[in-house]
Amino acid sequence: MSRLQVVSGKGGTGKTTVAAALALALATEGKRALLVEVEGRQGIAQLFETEALPYEERKIAVAPGGGEVYALAIDAERALLDYLQMFYKLGGAGRALKKLGAIDFATTIAPGLRDVLLTGKACEAVRRRDKQNRYAYDYVVMDAPPTGRITRFLNVNDEVAGLARFGPIHNQAQAVMRVLKSPETAVHLVTLLEEMPVQETADGIAELHAAELPVGNVIVNMVRPHLLDEDALRTAAGERRAAVAKALSLAGLGGARRGGLAERLVDPLLEQAAEHAERVELEREQRAVLARLDLATYELPLLGEGMDLAGLYRLAKELRTRIAPGGTA
Amino acid sequence: MSVSATDSSMDATPTLDIDPLLDDPATRIIVCCGAGGVGKTTTAAALGVRAAERGRKVVVLTIDPARRLAQSMGIDELDNTPRRVKGIDESAGGELSAMMLDMKRTFDEIVEAHADGERARAILENPFYQSLSAGFAGTQEYMAMEKLGQLRARDEWDLIVVDTPPSRSALDFLDAPKRLGSFLDGKFIRVLMAPAKVGGRAGMKFLNVGMSMMTGTLSKLMGGQLLRDVQTFVAAMDTMFGGFRTRADATYRLLQAPGTAFLVVAAPERDALREAAYFVERLAAEEMPFAGLVLNRVHGSGAPQLSAERALAAAENLDEAGIVDQGAGHAGVRDSSATSPESDPAPDDTSEGESGTRAAHSVEQLTAGLLRLHAERMHVLAREQRTRDRFTALHPEVAVAEVAALPGDVHDLAGLRAIADRLAASDAVEPGATPDEFARSDQPVG
Numbered sequence: 001m002s003r004l005q006v007v008s009g010k011g012g013t014g015k016t017t018v019a020a021a022l023a024l025a026l027a028t029e030g031k032r033a034l035l036v037e038v039e040g041r042q043g044i045a046q047l048f049e050t051e052a053l054p055y056e057e058r059k060i061a062v063a064p065g066g067g068e069v070y071a072l073a074i075d076a077e078r079a080l081l082d083y084l085q086m087f088y089k090l091g092g093a094g095r096a097l098k099k100l101g102a103i104d105f106a107t108t109i110a111p112g113l114r115d116v117l118l119t120g121k122a123c124e125a126v127r128r129r130d131k132q133n134r135y136a137y138d139y140v141v142m143d144a145p146p147t148g149r150i151t152r153f154l155n156v157n158d159e160v161a162g163l164a165r166f167g168p169i170h171n172q173a174q175a176v177m178r179v180l181k182s183p184e185t186a187v188h189l190v191t192l193l194e195e196m197p198v199q200e201t202a203d204g205i206a207e208l209h210a211a212e213l214p215v216g217n218v219i220v221n222m223v224r225p226h227l228l229d230e231d232a233l234r235t236a237a238g239e240r241r242a243a244v245a246k247a248l249s250l251a252g253l254g255g256a257r258r259g260g261l262a263e264r265l266v267d268p269l270l271e272q273a274a275e276h277a278e279r280v281e282l283e284r285e286q287r288a289v290l291a292r293l294d295l296a297t298y299e300l301p302l303l304g305e306g307m308d309l310a311g312l313y314r315l316a317k318e319l320r321t322r323i324a325p326g327g328t329a
Numbered sequence: 330m331s332v333s334a335t336d337s338s339m340d341a342t343p344t345l346d347i348d349p350l351l352d353d354p355a356t357r358i359i360v361c362c363g364a365g366g367v368g369k370t371t372t373a374a375a376l377g378v379r380a381a382e383r384g385r386k387v388v389v390l391t392i393d394p395a396r397r398l399a400q401s402m403g404i405d406e407l408d409n410t411p412r413r414v415k416g417i418d419e420s421a422g423g424e425l426s427a428m429m430l431d432m433k434r435t436f437d438e439i440v441e442a443h444a445d446g447e448r449a450r451a452i453l454e455n456p457f458y459q460s461l462s463a464g465f466a467g468t469q470e471y472m473a474m475e476k477l478g479q480l481r482a483r484d485e486w487d488l489i490v491v492d493t494p495p496s497r498s499a500l501d502f503l504d505a506p507k508r509l510g511s512f513l514d515g516k517f518i519r520v521l522m523a524p525a526k527v528g529g530r531a532g533m534k535f536l537n538v539g540m541s542m543m544t545g546t547l548s549k550l551m552g553g554q555l556l557r558d559v560q561t562f563v564a565a566m567d568t569m570f571g572g573f574r575t576r577a578d579a580t581y582r583l584l585q586a587p588g589t590a591f592l593v594v595a596a597p598e599r600d601a602l603r604e605a606a607y608f609v610e611r612l613a614a615e616e617m618p619f620a621g622l623v624l625n626r627v628h629g630s631g632a633p634q635l636s637a638e639r640a641l642a643a644a645e646n647l648d649e650a651g652i653v654d655q656g657a658g659h660a661g662v663r664d665s666s667a668t669s670p671e672s673d674p675a676p677d678d679t680s681e682g683e684s685g686t687r688a689a690h691s692v693e694q695l696t697a698g699l700l701r702l703h704a705e706r707m708h709v710l711a712r713e714q715r716t717r718d719r720f721t722a723l724h725p726e727v728a729v730a731e732v733a734a735l736p737g738d739v740h741d742l743a744g745l746r747a748i749a750d751r752l753a754a755s756d757a758v759e760p761g762a763t764p765d766e767f768a769r770s771d772q773p774v775g
Contacts, residue, residue, distance in 0.1 A: 011365015268631025
């Protein structure tokens with residue numbers, strides 16, 4: 001079980017939710033998980049219904065069984081100042097650089113450096129040990145940038161190591177890449193059973209493989225329940241309209257005669273059923289595409305009432321049953 | 330839940346009329362922004378198709394790295410220049426071109442256009458430049474701004490529809506001129522450039538102690554070779570950066586001008602609408618001309634008069650009738666706990682379903698299934714309505730155009746046209762807007 005779990009996915013697929021549920025799922029039996037946010041959207045705070053997270057590791061949830069989830073919203077500028085202090089004992093110089101606008105330059109104008117800092121900070125949390133030489137966190141779960149950007153994001157240190165061919169930046173970049181390219185890391189992609197997200201997932205996996213980054217699982221989110229057998233529907237859509245109208249009437253929904261209340265429900269209900277059948281068919285095709293990717297695939301249900309804290313714990317429970325210790329997630 | 334109660338608060342929401350916006354010759358730029366995954370690219374493409382078929386000369390600029398626009402427009406090759414889209418009805422005198430931003434090429438073109446041969450080569454060969462221009466996060470936004478300015482300057486099209494990068498950083502391009510400005514006016518660039526300009530030890534004595542400490546620090550931090558690369562790069566870019574700032578400033582003013590319309594795209598989901606609210610506020614703060622919200626994938630129902638509760642109760646009635654009449658159980662209907670569809674996690678593989686019992690589906694069971702499906706749809710409508718109400722309460726002034734959800738994905742011009750039709754006829758989607766239909770008797774029956 002990799003200690004750094006990177007969760008990416010196309011926008012709108014719910015990767016923040018999945019990352020949070022995964023952190024909860026991993027934090028069982030006294031384990032500690034750190035949930036890391038890198039895009040400054042405060043999605044984690046909204047999900048856990050707390051105030052905006054500062055740049056500080058803070059306990060936000062207790063998992064069933066006594067485990068703990070910590071959260072950290074990484075701020076690139078603060079991370080840079082941290083680095084200057086931690087690696088070069090340059091606290092004062094850091095402040096001076098800030099005054100000059102150098103920090104601003106490093107974190108915004110030269111945007112690649114931003115990714116260096118974000119990945120570097122996450123890897124630092126992975127490697128950190130306490131006084132007893134145990135890992136500070138059993139797992140670090142990263143709510144990462146979307147699929148279209150994930151490979152470049154994770155691979156940025158490779159590029160940096162090439163730019164700075166020696167010196168402290170080179171060494172730091174190489175240390176980060178060693179973590180990211182090892183079995184210590186697993187990159188999961190969240191998708192929906194829709195064409196574009198599935199296509200992006202397939203492309204994303206190819207890019208990750210090409211960059212030799214470790215691909216984890218595909219997580220299919222928001223899977224709808226199937227309420228109606230499509231074959232049954234086809235029968236119903238045929239010549240049994242009158243019988244359906246009669247059944248609706250029987251169920252207490254008005255008259256089954258032409259123009260009656262129950263009769264007028266038949267068309268809209270059949271139309272909805274046809275749309276549903278079309279969707280089910282599309283989902284079946286997309287499942288087949290995902291199956292060809294040859295990766296472990298998990299499905300998470302759509303929560304009918306929308307996402308809330310209770311729903312998050314339910315998704316965590318779902319994930320826990322699939323990533324039992326010794327699993328391959 | 331009563332349908333009329335949930336939609337009453339939407340009555341006051343102004344409707345965003347798409348056609349007048351597209352037809353108005355004064356509309357020269359439409360910018361689509363919004364969270365990822367809400368159908369921004371598709372919306373931009375659909376607007377382009379509709380505007381072109383209504384007689385405008387349109388170019389659609391997409392910045393998204395995924396080749397989605399290409400897919401939906403049936404063009405395989407979207408490079409850094411606008412390509413004419415085939416299959417558009419040009420009888421109204423319009424035409425459509427589409428292009429996808431190639432960041433590196435755009436960056437290279439700027440260098441080539443604004444630096445002389447030797448200097449241009451020095452920049453293009455600089456390793457720091459090669460990394461930066463290949464498109465780290467952020468470069469996209471600058472280059473999008475640049476490309477928009479270029480397209481506008483060419484004046485070949487009378488409408489430019491711009492898609493934006495798929496994240497909150499989509500609005501970072503608004504900051505580009507300011508950031509570059511503060512960087513160029515700042516001391517840092519002078520510190521960076523000092524050793525490269527004065528060159529060698531002789532020059533160092535002209536620097537004050539603070540500055541030499543700073544370059545020392547940077548050298549320690551970056552390694553001497555990287556610092557030299559950065560210095561060479563910055564020095565070479567110096568003149569060019571100035572030109573870039575001027576143009577970025579001009580583009581920023583262009584965006585603020587009355588000929589521009591910002592559309593915020595969202596789906597009726599909590600996160601997407603929260604992002605939409607952020608965009609709306611941000612645009613207001615920047616005094617950008619905001620036209621309205623495009624709400625994609627809104628679900629409707631042909632039978633809004635039948636509430637989820639009544640449908641479920643009726644389904645139960647039928648279940649009971651079915652058990653009495655047939656004793657065949659629920660063979661045709663899965664997951665009868667439709668009130669909380671999520672209570673049955675990860676549905677099994679769809680291949681399940683015993684073929685032997687299929688023929689035995691009673692009409693009651695089928696009808697109960699139809700009713701449960703309807704109940705689920707009504708729950709979706711209610712959830713979407715609540716989410717929208719929250720947004721409307723915060724921003725009652727925002728005009729909204731709704732696009733009814735399609736069951737499948739869009740990947741051709743016909744699909745884009747269908748989306749555009751729904752966009753232009755937006756109030757047809759209003760769910761539960763006809764609660765009185767139950768009483769009407771002249772409904773044609775097909």
